[in-house]
Amino acid sequence: MTAHTEWTGRLWLGHDYGLIHGVSGRTAPHSHYAHQIILAPERPATVWLEGETVSTSQLLIASNTRHAIIDAPDPLLTVYAEPLMFAAPTLREAVFCAELSLPALDQALRQCPRRSLSDPRIARALAAIDASLTDKVAARAVADTANLSLSQLQRLLVDHVGLPVRRLVLWRRLRMAMASVLAGDAVTIAAHNAGFADSAHFSRSLKKLFGVTARQALQHIELQMLD
Structure with missing residues (x-):
């Protein structure tokens, strides 16, 4: 599995989250610190997720989970969020309930409760x-x-x-x-x-x-x- 398609689209970058609307290139298997949510409003995207292949319109990939994008034929909405500030279940609830647009997702993330640094x-x-x-x-x-x-x-x-x-x-x-x-x-x-x-x-x-x-x-x- 090799990454061969360039990513195109728009990125809205905040202090502790980023939003992308565009065509997502195929990737090699990888893991990163950010929580990632993939939203496929037109046709399901196919993702390899820790040994299993899933096709879905809504997917939360929690922090440090190994995954790869296999096929995403249509533009996606993708959320990247800092785990230090966002608990995965809270993030999923906020994003999955939002309208599928950059402004609506931005508003949902602005209103999503942050984790507090207790120490x-x-x-x-x-x-x-x-x-x-x-x-x-x-x-x-x-x-x-x-x-x-x-x-x-x-x-x-x-x-x-x-x-x-x-x-x-x-x-x-x-x-x-x-x-x-x-x-x-x-x-x-x-x-x-x-x-x-x-x-x-x-x-x-x-x-x-x-x-x-x-x-x-x-x-x-x-x-x-x-x-």
């Missing part, structure tokens, strides 16, 4: 990571900022965020670089500014997490930043 150390750790993305992120420095030992930091992030430090840094760098490319920056500049070693490192990371290259995923997508 302030998590917020401090995330802020420290985001402040260091353009340079090397030192896990020890992040732990010190959050008043944690290194082992406590790892355990806290895995238990409450769902990712260890290294994978969380990669995810947030990838999100930063993708937004930069969609805003018009060259891939090399976007990759460097987000802390990747080079554009090849960024593209490999994107392929691993989303099953497509930067050219396939980003070149033909129109971006609208949300307030």
